[in-house]
Amino acid sequence: GENVEQHPSTLSVQEGDSAVIKCTYSDSASNYFPWYKQELGKRPQLIIDIRSNVGEKKDQRIAVTLNKTAKHFSLHITETQPEDSAVYFCAAIPYSSASKIIFGSGTRLSIRP
Amino acid sequence: GAGVSQTPSNKVTEKGKYVELRCDPISGHTALYWYRQSLGQGPEFLIYFQGTGAADDSGLPNDRFFAVRPEGSVSTLKIQRTERGDSAVYLCASSPGLGPGELFFGEGSRLTVL
Numbered sequence: 001g002e003n004v005e006q007h008p009s010t011l012s013v014q015e016g017d018s019a020v021i022k023c024t025y026s027d028s029a030s031n032y033f034p035w036y037k038q039e040l041g042k043r044p045q046l047i048i049d050i051r052s053n054v055g056e057k058k059d060q061r062i063a064v065t066l067n068k069t070a071k072h073f074s075l076h077i078t079e080t081q082p083e084d085s086a087v088y089f090c091a092a093i094p095y096s097s098a099s100k101i102i103f104g105s106g107t108r109l110s111i112r113p
Numbered sequence: 114g115a116g117v118s119q120t121p122s123n124k125v126t127e128k129g130k131y132v133e134l135r136c137d138p139i140s141g142h143t144a145l146y147w148y149r150q151s152l153g154q155g156p157e158f159l160i161y162f163q164g165t166g167a168a169d170d171s172g173l174p175n176d177r178f179f180a181v182r183p184e185g186s187v188s189t190l191k192i193q194r195t196e197r198g199d200s201a202v203y204l205c206a207s208s209p210g211l212g213p214g215e216l217f218f219g220e221g222s223r224l225t226v227l
Contacts, residue, residue: 006155031213032213032214034215034216036216042220043204043218043219043220043221044156044204044216044218045218046215046216049215089155089156093213094213100158100161100169100171100172101146101158101161101213101216102158103148103155103156103157103158104155105154105155106153106154106155
């Protein structure tokens with residue numbers, strides 16, 4: 001089955017700087033890679049996702065890159081703002097099985113004013 | 114409703130008691146997931162339903178945990194003989210079920226076992 005590793009577990013950046021969170025996965029059949037943001041006491045919400053037919057996807061200040069050969073993908077947040085402070089989770093899902101969706105352990109991002 | 118609804122939002126029970134947690138998914142979503150989240154951890158997969166059937170229950174930790182979805186909509190997670198280690202937030206999520214895509218999470222049910 002799929003195994004997803006995420007790092008760092010905590011990340012503190014100065015407001016306005018960039019933040020990068022990285023995930024590696026084990027199942028080469030995985031082809032869908034979502035990122036979820038969970039604010040304190042709230043539900044996880046999808047912020048961006050990428051499918052294996054593209055190497056990069058961007059949505060305003062957020063981008064995700066995928067390296068299928070190395071089996072890793074990354075979340076990039078530019079021009080960080082206080083509201084970016086949250087826990088971020090990645091996941092990797094094979095198209096053949098949308099059942100057991102395994103999440104990474106999470107990265108707690110703190111934005112310093 | 115507009116989103117995934119979970120009840121109760123908070124449940125405090127004593128060790129050894131039985132609890133039920135309810136999830137009402139987004140209308141029309143055929144896929145339903147239960148996850149457990151402990152403080153500072155990622156969501157831990159418990160069980161996945163496609164329609165009425167449990168397509169994958171490999172995440173249920175032991176036979177004290179059971180979940181049903183009799184009519185393919187509302188689901189109930191049942192925990193027998195609760196233990197203190199069962200304390201966590203239980204998250205339910207649904208998706209349209211047409212291949213991998215966005216999971217829509219509920220606010221969760223916080224279970225505390227004293």
